[in-house]
Amino acid sequence: MVLQDANDVYTLITTNLQCPDPRCQCHREGGSSRTLHCSAHSDETPSLSVKLEGDRVLVHCHAGCSQGEVISALRERGLWYSREPGSNGFKKKVTNYRVYSALDGMPAGVHVREDLPDGSKRVHWRGLACKVSELALYRAELLTQHPEATVVIVEGEAVAESLQQELDPKTWLVLATYGTSYRPIDEALRPLLGRDIVLIPDADRPGQDHMEDLAVRLWRLGQDPARIKLLSGHDFGDRAKPAPQLIATKAKPVPAEELESWAETKSKTNNIGTSVVGFPDTGQKPKTNNIGTSVVGFGNWLLSGQQLLEAAKEQSSIEYLPLLGEEGFVVRGWSHLLAGYPRVGKTELLLGFVAERTQAGDKILYLSEEPQSIWAVRAARIRDKVSWDNLTLGLALGVDPADLLASVKASDADVVIIDSIRNLLQPRDETDNSELARLVNPWIVACREAGKTLILVHHTRKGGGDHGEGIAGGHALLGAVDVALELSYDKVESRRVLTSYARVIPGKQLAYELSPEGELQALGSPAAVELRQLQARIFWILDEAGDWLTTREVRAALGEPQPSDEQVRQALLGLARAGKVERDPDLATEARGRPARWRLAPIPKTNNRDSLVVGFSSQDSGSGQPEPTPEPPEGDPPLDDPEAAPRRHSCGGPLLETGLPGWLSCPSCGVYIKADSNAAEAPF
Secondary structure: OOOOOHHHHHHHHHHHOOOOOOOOHHHOOOOOEEEEOOOOOOOOOOOEEEEEEOOEEEEEEOOOOOHHHHHHHHHHOOOOOOOOOOOOOOOOEEEEEEEEEOOOOOEEEEEEEEEOOOOOEEEEEEOOOOOHHHEOOEOHHHHHHOOOOEEEEEEOHHHHHHHHOOOOOOOEEEEEEOOOOOOOOHHHHHHHOOOOEEEOOOOOHHHHHHHHHHHHHHHHOOOOHHHEEEOOOOOOOOOOOOHHHHHHHHOEEOOHHHHHHHHHHHHHHOOOOOOOOOOOOOOOOOOOOOOOOOOOOOOOOOOOHHHHHHHHHHOOOOOEOOEOOEOOOOEOOOEEEEEEOOOOOHHHHHHHHHHHHHHOOOOEEEEEOOOHHHHHHHHHHOOOOOOHHHEEEEEOOOOOHHHHHHHHHHOOOOEEEEEOHHHHOOOOOOOOHHHHHHHHHHHHHHHHHHOOEEEEEEEEOOOOOOOOOOEOOOHHHHHHOOEEEEEEEOOOOOEEEEEEEEOOOOOOEEEEEEOOOOOEEEEEOHHHHHHHHHHHHHHHHHHHHOOOEEHHHHHHHHOOOOOOHHHHHHHHHHHHHOOOEEEEOOOOOOOOOOOOEEEEOOOOOOOOHHHOOOOOOOOEOOOOOEOOOOOOOOOOOOOOOOOOOOOEOOOOOEOEEOOOOOEEEOOOOOOEEEOOOOOEEOOO
16 A cells, blocks of 8 residues: 555554553544554553644654654554655655657657655646647657557556566557646657557546547547557556556457447537547537536647546645745746836846746746846846856847747747837737737747746836736736736835735735845845834834833834834734843733833843843843943944944944844834844844
8 A cells, every 4th residue: 555645644553553442542532633552662551642734744752762763663564654756754856757749759848747745746847849739658759669569558657667667668668648638649649550559547537538539549540449458447556466467468459339439429528619639520510518518538728627636636736936035926837927117126036036046947038128238237247146057048129029939939948038028029009908918828828838937027007006907008918927926116215015916826925125235135025024123113212211111102202104003012012922022011911901011121141242232221130230231342442432433224224233132223224134244134
C-alpha cells in the first residue's frame, strides 16, 4: 500500500498502536490528537503523542525516544509515509520531460512535473513551441529504434518511464499521452499504424474515455482492429502481477463493433455543430445534445465534468512567483495586467521581479518600448542582481505586433513581459472594448497554451478609481486578464502601494520603499505599515514622557494626523504584547472602571555596547535607587555635541535613538531601521 495522505497515516497509527484493554488511555478519543503506545520501546503506559495538523502527522515520544527512532519503528510496521517521491516528509522533486513536435520531429519544449512534499503533484509546460495537440506522444521518437516492438500507450510520462523499466523495449515500447485533455492531431498517431498497440487507461472513467477515443481515432486512420488491444480495470501503480504477464494475459482486442459503438457515442456528445478532428467530414453535422451536456474526449478546449475534476487533482495548488519576496501577486501560467500612472515606477518594480525570477532559473522575455541606451544604464546598475543568461530583451517599439506575437510563440521563455500595451500592441482606441479584446486575447491564449506567465503593462487614468476602475481604457482589458495589479503613489514620497484584483485568489496590498541604496524593500500591507508608524510615534511619546500616560493622553500627544481611539488602543496593545511597553493594569487583568495607563518597559541593565540604550532617563531598578544614565562608549560623540548631526532617513526626517537596542526611528514617517542599515524593518 502506498501511503501519501496524512489522514491515512494518522488513521493507521491510531488503530494499530492501541492495546486490547478498552480502559487504557490509548482508547480515549481525542479528535486530531491521541496518546498511544510507542512502537520504538516497550511501552506499557501510553507515551506517544500523535497529532494530525493540516497535511502533516506529528509524533513525539514523552519517554525519550528520538523522532527518528519513532519514525523508523512506524515505518517497519508499515504505518508511516511510503518512500515515494512527493510523499509527506520528502523534499519537492522536479522532473522535466522533453517533448517533440509531431509535425517536424523537432524539440518542442518541456513538460514539468513537480512532486510536492504533501503528496500532491503540479504539472506545467515550459517553453512550448507549438500547441499541445501538435505534440508527438511521449517517447515516440524511439519508434524507429524498435521497429518490431508492440507499442504500449499509458497516461502520463512518469507511468511510462516506470513501466518501461519492467519491459524490454525491443518487445514492448511504452509511450504516453499528456493527460486526458490531450487529443493529438492525426500526424501524431500515423507512426503507430501497422503495429500491435496496447492501450492501458487509468483506472477511472476519464482515463477509460481517453483511451477509447485513441482507439477510435487509430481505427478511423486505418489501423486493423485486431491489432488494437485494451487493458482495462488495472491500476499499474498498485498491482501484484509483473507487467509482462499482466499485459500478455489481460489485454484484449477491441472488436470492430465496439469501436463503432464508441465512435457513435462520442460523435453524439460533440455538441459544437462542426465536424470532429480525426473523423471524416461527410458534410452532415453529428446529432448533438443540448449545450449543457458534458462532452468527453474531444479537443483541448472542451472538457467534461470528470475531466475538470481530473485537472483539479493535477492543479492541487497555485504556484506563486514571489514579487519583492511576497507571494499573492503573480501566479505561474496566468495573465497579469500591471497598471500605474506614468513614471510611478512600473518598470523598476518589474526589474526587481526579473532579478528574482532569473536568479531562480526562469527565462524572461521582456519586450520594451524603451531604447537600448536607457536599458544600458539599467543594466550597469543591476549588473550583479540578474542572471543575464536567462533574460532576453526585445527593443520592440515600432515592430509589427504580429511579429512580436510570433516571437513569443517561438520563445522558450517562462515569463513574457509586454511594456507597454499602448506603444507595442498599438490599439487604435483604448476605450473600444472590442478593439482591446482583439489585441489582447491572442497574447493571453498563446501564453496560456504554452504555460507561460504573461505580464501586460498599462497606465491608469489621471482621476484614478477604486477596485481597478482607475485602469485606463475599456473594462474589457481588466476582465480579460486573470490578475490585475495597480501601482499607486503613497503619501511618503519614496513609497509605492501595489494592489491586486484577481479571479479566484484573494486581493492583496503591498507597500514597498526605495532605499537610498536603490533597493526596493517590501514593507508589508499599508495597514501594517501604518500600524508600525503609529507604534513608532507612540514609542517616541512614551520615551519623552518617562512616566505613565493614559490612552487618551497618548492620543492627545500624537497631534496630526491624529488616529482614532481604536487605532491607538490596538497599537498600544501590540507594543505591550511585544514587551516594549507596560500597561496598568497588566494585560492579564481587565481594565474596568478606570483608564488604562502605559509606559515604556524597563530597560535591561547592561554595559554591553551592542545593547546600550542611549538618551533615556533613569529607570527604577527595583532597589529604590535610580540607575545612573550610562556614559556613551568611547569614540562616540556626546548627544549634545552640536557638530554631531543626526542621520536622516530617505524621507528626509531625522533618525533618533529609541529604547530598543540597535534600532533608530524616524518620527516623520514612523519607520524603524537598524542602526547599521538604512532599510526599513519592523522591530516588533
